[in-house]
Amino acid sequence: MMDWLSHPAIQSGLAPFCAALIVAFLFDRIRLSGLAILAGFCTTVYLVADFNFESLSATKKIMLTGIVAGAIAPVLSVLPSHWRMVGYLLGVSAAAVTLWVFWPILIQKDVTESLVLGTGLALFVMWQVVLIDGLSSQPVRAGAVGLGMGVGVGFSALLGASALLGQLGLAIGAASGAYLLLQLLQNKPLSCGRTLTLPVSLLSALLAGAALVLAKLPWYCLPVLALVPLSVYLPVMQKKSCRMQVVGFSLITMAVAIAAAGLAWYAEGAMTV
Amino acid sequence: MISRSIGYLLVLLVALVSFKTFAATENYDIDPTHTYPTFAVSHLGFSTMYGRFDKTSGTFSIDRAGRQGAVDIIIKTASINTGLEKRDDHLRSPDFFNTIEFPDATYQSGNVKFEGDEPKTIEGKLTLLGVTKPVTLTITAFKCGQNPMNNKAMCGIDAVGSLKRSDFGMKYALPGVGDEIRLMISAEGYKK
Numbered sequence: 001m002m003d004w005l006s007h008p009a010i011q012s013g014l015a016p017f018c019a020a021l022i023v024a025f026l027f028d029r030i031r032l033s034g035l036a037i038l039a040g041f042c043t044t045v046y047l048v049a050d051f052n053f054e055s056l057s058a059t060k061k062i063m064l065t066g067i068v069a070g071a072i073a074p075v076l077s078v079l080p081s082h083w084r085m086v087g088y089l090l091g092v093s094a095a096a097v098t099l100w101v102f103w104p105i106l107i108q109k110d111v112t113e114s115l116v117l118g119t120g121l122a123l124f125v126m127w128q129v130v131l132i133d134g135l136s137s138q139p140v141r142a143g144a145v146g147l148g149m150g151v152g153v154g155f156s157a158l159l160g161a162s163a164l165l166g167q168l169g170l171a172i173g174a175a176s177g178a179y180l181l182l183q184l185l186q187n188k189p190l191s192c193g194r195t196l197t198l199p200v201s202l203l204s205a206l207l208a209g210a211a212l213v214l215a216k217l218p219w220y221c222l223p224v225l226a227l228v229p230l231s232v233y234l235p236v237m238q239k240k241s242c243r244m245q246v247v248g249f250s251l252i253t254m255a256v257a258i259a260a261a262g263l264a265w266y267a268e269g270a271m272t273v
Numbered sequence: 274m275i276s277r278s279i280g281y282l283l284v285l286l287v288a289l290v291s292f293k294t295f296a297a298t299e300n301y302d303i304d305p306t307h308t309y310p311t312f313a314v315s316h317l318g319f320s321t322m323y324g325r326f327d328k329t330s331g332t333f334s335i336d337r338a339g340r341q342g343a344v345d346i347i348i349k350t351a352s353i354n355t356g357l358e359k360r361d362d363h364l365r366s367p368d369f370f371n372t373i374e375f376p377d378a379t380y381q382s383g384n385v386k387f388e389g390d391e392p393k394t395i396e397g398k399l400t401l402l403g404v405t406k407p408v409t410l411t412i413t414a415f416k417c418g419q420n421p422m423n424n425k426a427m428c429g430i431d432a433v434g435s436l437k438r439s440d441f442g443m444k445y446a447l448p449g450v451g452d453e454i455r456l457m458i459s460a461e462g463y464k465k
Binding site for chain 1: 366368371373402403445446447
């Protein structure tokens with residue numbers, strides 16, 4: 001592999017950003033711009049890890065979940081976005097996926113700790129999936145959540161002593177950034193749907209959970225990250241242009257993300273190899 | 274009558290051989306206070322970083338007459354120690370040893386090669402991060418005898434080997450943090 005491709009800024013910043021930009025632009029015609037997030041994420045997976053699932057660790061399960069979510073999301077996008085029941089079913093399914101991902105770790109702990117951790121993680125992921133699913137017809141807000149969650153989870157995980165989880169999180173942020181940039185330049189919203197919201201919510205929430213369980217992300221970063229999707233539900237800027245909304249909602253979600261990363265920084269400081 | 278005598282003789286011979294084999298195999302428990310797998314890896318090509326695992330357990334056996342041996346070692350990956358707690362935390366994370374998910378690394382072998390009366394190489398299998406690959410260790414020192422401090426029978430061994438961490442799926446920070454890992458295992462065990 002070329003040397004510059006092994007630079008973390010390329011792997012989790014520029015490469016997923018470019019991949020997402022291309023996919024978002026090309027697939028908008030068939031209303032599948034949301035696939036940009038998965039394209040960016042898969043680019044980073046290819047560069048920092050690989051698609052070898054020989055030993056199915058929690059991180060590999062998360063990657064697999066993202067790919068499967070991206071594959072089924074276009075089908076789910078056909079279902080009307082006002083069917084709230086679909087969102088709740090997705091939330092329950094996400095909770096089940098969470099338990100599948102973290103099960104080998106949970107069973108190593110005593111019953112009480114396992115119950116608290118398992119329930120907490122499942123609720124966190126469910127919260128993210130249900131809340132972000134509600135944004136599937138609002139591309140600017142959904143993109144801003146992707147940016148905030150990606151950057152928040154990425155930097156928090158990085159500070160919580162896992163660069164791999166951090167890079168995967170930042171890839172979601174970079175891909176969402178590309179998706180938002182296109183809307184900013186064109187001053188009109190792209191297509192969204194569950195092809196964007198499902199990978200964003202599932203991947204970012206599971207990566208945050210993994211940083212908590214497998215690395216040293218402080219638990220109180222998760223409630224702060226849970227505020228990211230909530231923050232874009234603020235009834236503001238509804239009459240503003242698409243461009244202004246992109247800037248405004250990005251600033252809001254980034255502020256919450258920086259707060260989460262700040263807590264991780266305060267708790268752990270920087271890591272070293 | 275003759276055939277019955279031959280039969281008894283054969284049974285006796287088999288029993289003797291079995292007893293000899295049984296008696297020749299000596300089994301040892303690893304002494305965790307004198308057993309430390311150490312590793313060395315290139316740091317960005319500038320220098321070599323060393324680290325070790327502080328908690329190791331297991332057994333080994335040796336049959337000098339039969340020129341056979343076996344090794345079964347369990348390394349607690351969370352006990353990694355490079356002398357800097359923050360770096361150790363990072364090495365415990367999913368970037369490297371993923372110690373919460375994979376708390377044990379194991380090395381097992383039933384194939385110890387001898388040169389003369391001394392064991393020289395161990396052809397075994399290392400399981401790390403849930404991936405099992407063959408790893409051969411070369412024995413650089415081997416001695417058995419009485420421990421002068423407690424009069425217990427014991428053996429000590431120094432062995433070296435190498436592996437590629439990417440073979441086990443540990444790909445973070447390649448190629449800056451080297452792929453080639455040198456292993457140096459110093460171990461002692463008390464006879465059971």
